[in-house]
Amino acid sequence: MKKILNSCRYLAIILICLLCLTPFLILLILSLNTPQRNFYEGHMLIPDFYFANFAMGWEKSNIGRAMVNSGIITLEAVLLIVLLGSMAGFAIARFPIKMNKGIFSVLLCCMMVPGIINTVPLYTLMIKINAVNTLWGMACVCATTALPQAVFVFTGFIKALPKEVEEAAVIDGCSWTRVFWNIDFPLLKPSISAVVILNAFGIWNNYSQAVFFLQDSRKHNVPQALSVYFQQFAGAKWNLMAATEVIAVIPVVAAFLLFQKNLMHGLTDGALKG
Numbered sequence: 223m224k225k226i227l228n229s230c231r232y233l234a235i236i237l238i239c240l241l242c243l244t245p246f247l248i249l250l251i252l253s254l255n256t257p258q259r260n261f262y263e264g265h266m267l268i269p270d271f272y273f274a275n276f277a278m279g280w281e282k283s284n285i286g287r288a289m290v291n292s293g294i295i296t297l298e299a300v301l302l303i304v305l306l307g308s309m310a311g312f313a314i315a316r317f318p319i320k321m322n323k324g325i326f327s328v329l330l331c332c333m334m335v336p337g338i339i340n341t342v343p344l345y346t347l348m349i350k351i352n353a354v355n356t357l358w359g360m361a362c363v364c365a366t367t368a369l370p371q372a373v374f375v376f377t378g379f380i381k382a383l384p385k386e387v388e389e390a391a392v393i394d395g396c397s398w399t400r401v402f403w404n405i406d407f408p409l410l411k412p413s414i415s416a417v418v419i420l421n422a423f424g425i426w427n428n429y430s431q432a433v434f435f436l437q438d439s440r441k442h443n444v445p446q447a448l449s450v451y452f453q454q455f456a457g458a459k460w461n462l463m464a465a466t467e468v469i470a471v472i473p474v475v476a477a478f479l480l481f482q483k484n485l486m487h488g489l490t491d492g493a494l495k496g
Contacts, residue, residue: 311376
């Protein structure tokens, strides 16, 4: 009976995985079909392996420049999130005074507020600091939206670290700043990987805020470039649209495969202590 239950579980897992992979499989098949072929013609699961779609999609969609823009925005935002979030998490975890606890409570409340709600006041602020249609301005917006979650993860992880090493370093004359950078920060690699994965994908795929803050076509990120490109063809050339989408997905998949080993480790370690 136990073997039958285990077999049913594995079968259910396989079916769920196949169901999740089906849209990506269809996208890949469409990207490899010739422009003249209909998806329902012939054997649907065997593409034509027409790789010219990728070169044509790359050229006509300007996806390369959009990927560079998204990469710059994501890198700048992730650096801000990791640096500011880890420092704030260290201060809250190691100095639990009333002010720090109050700030932490405010940040927890901010996690419940969708970022799109702040778009109007943010746009007014961005105009005043001349940050509209700038990559650094978009990076600051994304980082500010993601900071509460990052502080929550780092605070829980740092609370789980033993205090004895830090106290010994302070007794030896080490400042709390050096304690953080030389002792605690190198130990935050699992939680940093978790924060990077949880936020980088959302920043890379940010469309709702990018529409307001990146109106210049030269500053468009990947979702905006794909949206404009799809509107040009209006569903007429599925092979080119699918090929362009596959190109845009590759960096996201590569980043996930790079950091996935530390994702669950960072989340679980951060939840050991509250």
